[in-house]
Amino acid sequence: MRFDSLDAIFFDLDDTLLDHRGAVRRGLHDVYHLYPAFFGSLDFAQVHAAWHAINEAIWEEYSRGLLTAGELRLQRARQLVEWVRSMLGATAGIAPEEIRDSYMQCYENHCTLYDGVLPMLDALKDRYTLGIITNGFASVQRRKIGGTELGSRIGHVIVSEEVGVHKPDAGIFRIALASANAEAAGSVYVGDNYLWDVRGAAGAGMATVWYNAIGTHRPAEYADVDPQAEVRSIGDLASLFGITLERSPQS
Numbered sequence: 001m002r003f004d005s006l007d008a009i010f011f012d013l014d015d016t017l018l019d020h021r022g023a024v025r026r027g028l029h030d031v032y033h034l035y036p037a038f039f040g041s042l043d044f045a046q047v048h049a050a051w052h053a054i055n056e057a058i059w060e061e062y063s064r065g066l067l068t069a070g071e072l073r074l075q076r077a078r079q080l081v082e083w084v085r086s087m088l089g090a091t092a093g094i095a096p097e098e099i100r101d102s103y104m105q106c107y108e109n110h111c112t113l114y115d116g117v118l119p120m121l122d123a124l125k126d127r128y129t130l131g132i133i134t135n136g137f138a139s140v141q142r143r144k145i146g147g148t149e150l151g152s153r154i155g156h157v158i159v160s161e162e163v164g165v166h167k168p169d170a171g172i173f174r175i176a177l178a179s180a181n182a183e184a185a186g187s188v189y190v191g192d193n194y195l196w197d198v199r200g201a202a203g204a205g206m207a208t209v210w211y212n213a214i215g216t217h218r219p220a221e222y223a224d225v226d227p228q229a230e231v232r233s234i235g236d237l238a239s240l241f242g243i244t245l246e247r248s249p250q251s
């Protein structure tokens with residue numbers, strides 16, 4: 001497929017343009033060091049693995065509409081506190097609200113873009129309509145976009161909490177296309193999550209690029225949808241659109 005003949009490029013945010021996975025790990029690491037009496041003899045790798053499992057399960061509940069955003073944030077902190085207690089027995093008392101608030105602050109402090117994202121967008125922004133379609137909390141996603149200089153380069157930002165529909169529902173992609181006055185047939189969506197991003201955007205009739213930086217295998221149950229391209233780095237992504245970045249950043 002000729003990517004350079006398209007009119008519009010829409011991106012996922014977390015783990016596509018922005019190193020969300022790294023921010024989670026570094027933010028949680030800060031929290032771990034803020035409360036040494038609470039985390040006691042647990043090592044950080046254990047805490048990180050527990051947090052990852054709690055977060056995956058609770059986002060699944062949130063995506064099925066079983067929780068509000070506020071409930072998600074409090075409940076995952078509460079589950080972490082319960083997990084620490086189950087591992088250590090009696091521990092220093094801590095309010096889940098404190099873990100919730102300090103985690104969100106520490107996480108946001110560590111949100112940075114992958115190398116090469118801003119030069120790539122600078123080369124694209126005069127040739128294509130650019131947008132972001134992200135599942136997440138409006139206030140958090142908007143701060144991340146504003147704080148990383150994406151906001152000045154990408155005109156159309158759609159956050160699931162604001163529009164009341166989330167990926168992989170084709171509706172959120174259609175809302176984004178309408179907001180950018182773009183046609184699905186002339187648009188591509190780039191994202192890391194096979195279900196949410198590749199299948200979701202394909203369901204709305206868009207071309208798709210799977211941003212598979214960590215080299216995961218495609219889930220077998222999704223063999224029915226092929227992306228038009230799969231890339232491993234921002235440099236590879238830029239080259240689909242005929243752009244050579246000065247260094248070849250690895251993301």
Ligand SMILES: [Mg+2]
Pocket residue numbers: 012013014015016191192193
């Ligand atoms: Mg993502």
